[in-house]
Amino acid sequence: xxxxxxxxxxxxxxxxxxxxxxxxxxxxxxxxxxxxxxxxxxxxxxxxxxxxxxxxxxxxxxxxxxxxxxxxxxxxxxxxxxxxxxxxxxxxxxxxxxxxxxxxxxxxxxxxxxxxxxxxxxxxxxxxxxxxxxxxxxxxxxxxxxxxxxxxxxxxxxxxxxxxxxxxxxxxxxxxxxxxxxxxxxxxxxxxxxxxxxxxxxxxxxxxxxxxxxxxxxxxxxxxxxxxxxxxxxxxxxxxxxxxxxxxxxxxxxxxxxxxxxxxxxxxxxxxxxxxxxxxxxxxxxxxxxxxxxxxxxxxxxxxxxxxxxxxxxxxxxxxxxxxxxxxxxxxxxxxxxxxxxxxxxxxxxxxxxxxxxxxxxxxxxxxxxxxxxxxxxxxxxxxxxxxxxxxxxxxxxxxxxxxxxxxxxxxxxxxxxxxxxxxxxx
Amino acid sequence: xxxxxxxxxxxxxxxxxxxxxxxxxxxxxxxxxxxxxxxxxxxxxxxxxxxxxxxxxxxxxxxxxxxxxxxxxxxxxxxxxxxxxxxxxxxxxxxxxxxxxxxxxxxxxxxxxxxxxxxxxxxxxxxxxxxxxxxxxxxxxxxxxxxxxxxxxxxxxxxxxxxxxxxxxxxxxxxxxxxxxxxxxxxxxxxxxxxxxxxxxxxxxxxxxxxxxxxxxxxxxxxxxxxxxxxxxxxxxxxxxxxxxxxxxxxxxxxxxxxxxxxxxxxxxxxxxxxxxxxxxxxxxxxxxxxxxxxxxxxxxxxxxxxxxxxxx
Numbered sequence: 001x002x003x004x005x006x007x008x009x010x011x012x013x014x015x016x017x018x019x020x021x022x023x024x025x026x027x028x029x030x031x032x033x034x035x036x037x038x039x040x041x042x043x044x045x046x047x048x049x050x051x052x053x054x055x056x057x058x059x060x061x062x063x064x065x066x067x068x069x070x071x072x073x074x075x076x077x078x079x080x081x082x083x084x085x086x087x088x089x090x091x092x093x094x095x096x097x098x099x100x101x102x103x104x105x106x107x108x109x110x111x112x113x114x115x116x117x118x119x120x121x122x123x124x125x126x127x128x129x130x131x132x133x134x135x136x137x138x139x140x141x142x143x144x145x146x147x148x149x150x151x152x153x154x155x156x157x158x159x160x161x162x163x164x165x166x167x168x169x170x171x172x173x174x175x176x177x178x179x180x181x182x183x184x185x186x187x188x189x190x191x192x193x194x195x196x197x198x199x200x201x202x203x204x205x206x207x208x209x210x211x212x213x214x215x216x217x218x219x220x221x222x223x224x225x226x227x228x229x230x231x232x233x234x235x236x237x238x239x240x241x242x243x244x245x246x247x248x249x250x251x252x253x254x255x256x257x258x259x260x261x262x263x264x265x266x267x268x269x270x271x272x273x274x275x276x277x278x279x280x281x282x283x284x285x286x287x288x289x290x291x292x293x294x295x296x297x298x299x300x301x302x303x304x305x306x307x308x309x310x311x312x313x314x315x316x317x318x319x320x321x322x323x324x325x326x327x328x329x330x331x332x333x334x335x336x337x338x339x340x341x342x343x344x345x346x347x348x349x350x351x352x353x354x355x356x357x358x359x360x361x362x363x364x365x366x367x368x369x370x371x372x373x374x375x376x377x378x379x380x381x382x383x384x385x386x387x388x389x390x391x392x393x394x395x396x397x398x399x400x401x402x403x404x405x406x407x408x409x410x411x412x413x414x415x416x417x418x419x420x421x422x423x424x425x426x427x
Numbered sequence: 428x429x430x431x432x433x434x435x436x437x438x439x440x441x442x443x444x445x446x447x448x449x450x451x452x453x454x455x456x457x458x459x460x461x462x463x464x465x466x467x468x469x470x471x472x473x474x475x476x477x478x479x480x481x482x483x484x485x486x487x488x489x490x491x492x493x494x495x496x497x498x499x500x501x502x503x504x505x506x507x508x509x510x511x512x513x514x515x516x517x518x519x520x521x522x523x524x525x526x527x528x529x530x531x532x533x534x535x536x537x538x539x540x541x542x543x544x545x546x547x548x549x550x551x552x553x554x555x556x557x558x559x560x561x562x563x564x565x566x567x568x569x570x571x572x573x574x575x576x577x578x579x580x581x582x583x584x585x586x587x588x589x590x591x592x593x594x595x596x597x598x599x600x601x602x603x604x605x606x607x608x609x610x611x612x613x614x615x616x617x618x619x620x621x622x623x624x625x626x627x628x629x630x631x632x633x634x635x636x637x638x639x640x641x642x643x644x645x646x647x648x649x650x651x652x653x654x655x656x657x658x659x660x661x662x663x664x665x666x667x668x669x670x671x672x673x674x675x676x677x678x679x680x681x682x683x684x685x686x687x688x689x690x691x692x693x694x695x696x697x698x699x700x701x702x703x704x705x706x707x708x709x710x711x712x713x714x715x716x717x718x719x720x721x722x723x724x725x726x727x728x729x730x731x732x733x734x735x736x737x738x739x740x
Binding site for chain 2: 191192
């Protein structure tokens with residue numbers, strides 16, 4: 001057992017009764033599942049999943065997206081407002097929640113749009129969406145560029161102490177940009193997105209949030225300077241949290257050499273130095289969560305010239321395994337780093353309790369203790385497997401980790417005492 | 428030779444072979460019947476997703492002089508405007524048994540992607556800001572023809588480098604062949620991380636004219652002014668435009684080049700464009716020979732032996 005909240009590891013039984021954990025360590029009289037060699041931890045929590053329903057059912061639906069989540073070890077995901085029409089009013093929030101109740105295999109926490117149509121101009125009805133269950137507002141990969149709109153959004157969201165998560169990109173610097181601006185973009189002849197486009201908005205949002213006393217979440221950091229800005233702000237007491245994706249922690253812009261559109265993501269893949277900074281941010285606690293940013297696109301959409309292909313990679317089924325393979329030393333004890341970037345306990349905290357805390361996701365990422373909801377993940381930390389897009393449960397195939405050898409795989413996922421993944425099969 | 432996507436894929440030996448082949452093939456243009464049968468029975472498709480009459484005609488002339496069957500496909504008014512993707516178009520051409528595809532596309536990397544979908548040889552006729560390899564080869568050919576060599580020459584490439592596939596390809600070609608390259612122009616038109624390019628950079632055209640063997644002027648598009656890369660066309664012409672006064676500072680043997688189409692009065696004044704030192708018309712003539720050489724080496728080389736052994740059809 002690796003408890004992500006307390007950072008403790010132990011061997012023993014977890015007794016589940018109904019929807020909750022009854023005890024830890026005692027013998028159980030009922031159905032017994034042998035977990036020899038498996039790690040038991042809190043179910044994973046994702047802060048950014050594009051489930052696409054309603055509107056883009058050819059990419060993903062809530063049933064397939066949450067099945068992918070269960071297969072990846074998640075018990076809770078945040079549904080981004082990249083629906084069509086945009087999730088910018090209570091009606092769509094309720095529709096998503098209903099679909100999730102009827103067809104979902106994990107809890108779904110809708111993220112409402114900050115502005116109408118995610119267009120960055122007029123505030124969406126946050127109050128109605130909050131009443132429907134929304135705790136975080138974001139325009140997904142559309143940045144709120146207007147400082148005035150962003151300032152109002154932060155101040156207005158304070159009504160409920162809600163969280164505003166703004167995509168950090170000054171779009172006046174990135175019009176037509178196709179990748180990270182650097183030697184590689186220069187060589188490939190693709191317009192570059194400079195780091196400062198991200199850093200300017202991070203800096204501005206931190207200043208606005210600080211003055212407003214509001215809660216800010218900075219999603220998918222990708223540059224060294226952006227990590228430093230958040231680190232400094234946290235030290236000053238700004239109410240800010242942030243996350244990073246596995247692809248930004250592992251892949252750099254040299255992967256783009258053959259214009260393979262699987263590597264087209266937003267923000268763009270940066271450089272080894274940025275990757276090092278992101279990893280330092282994980283180690284010192286600046287970064288609160290690792291997020292899949294699961295962005296499914298059907299093959300017909302990705303099979304285009306680079307500049308016509310949409311950005312995004314799927315991630316719900318690979319995030320745990322990529323993190324274990326790339327950041328965690330397989331020979332180290334669960335609570336020590338060894339030669340890895342993170343200890344296993346730290347990695348699991350960044351995948352469950354960290355994100356749950358950062359975004360007020362209740363009932364998930366909790367300690368493994370009596371009385372807690374039985375939202376659990378059991379995974380085999382040793383199994384080595386190869387990522388093959390065609391074998392994933394998500395409806396789309398666009399994985400930036402195609403062909404990568406990764407480590408560790410979910411075996412059982414338990415949502416409130418019931419299997420959503422049982423012996424590797426989605427239930 | 429396999430696909431021709433980028434100058435980066437070639438080495439000095441291969442470039443020399445292409446230029447030597449082009450030199451032999453250039454003679455065909457002065458024969459009474461300008462045609463040899465080396466690509467008879469081969470089908471070449473000119474797949475142009477971006478308008479370029481000059482380049483398309485140059486390829487078409489090259490293909491016809493080699494007796495290839497030529498298909499012209501222009502995106503305008505085609506299935507593309509009905510929403511067909513490049514992949515679907517590629518699969519259609521594949522199904523029709525096309526031997527080579529000459530592709531021009533506004534999206535960098537499109538020719539590279541095309542190679543994943545077809546067995547036909549792919550020849551890049553310009554993709555986005557990325558590469559224009561036959562342009563670079565015809566420029567190298569023209570320089571070698573005039574100067575007798577490429578190694579050790581002092582070449583300035585002046586103007587809008589950042590948006591120029593011509594500059595990207597030519598810089599690589601010149602460096603592979605041992606020439607020294609200086610990029611000249613306003614810093615806003617220099618590529619980011621230009622230090623990774625293995626060239627010198629200068630913003631002072633006047634300061635370097637006296638030492639140049641070749642001054643290569645790039646087309647400066649009017650929209651760059653609208654995008655505030657520089658304040659006005661007049662200011663650009665005054666600081667970085669080639670005019671007669673500047674031409675006179677250059678050594679007598681030096682040449683002026685331009686890939687066309689020219690903005691007379693902006694990057695090049697009308698009198699320079701028509702001066703003896705300007706080899707812009709030679710570039711166009713040599714373009715046909717170089718494209719013949721590339722197609723010949725890609726499609727015909729192994730079966731028929733040297734091009735010049737073939738008698739006129």
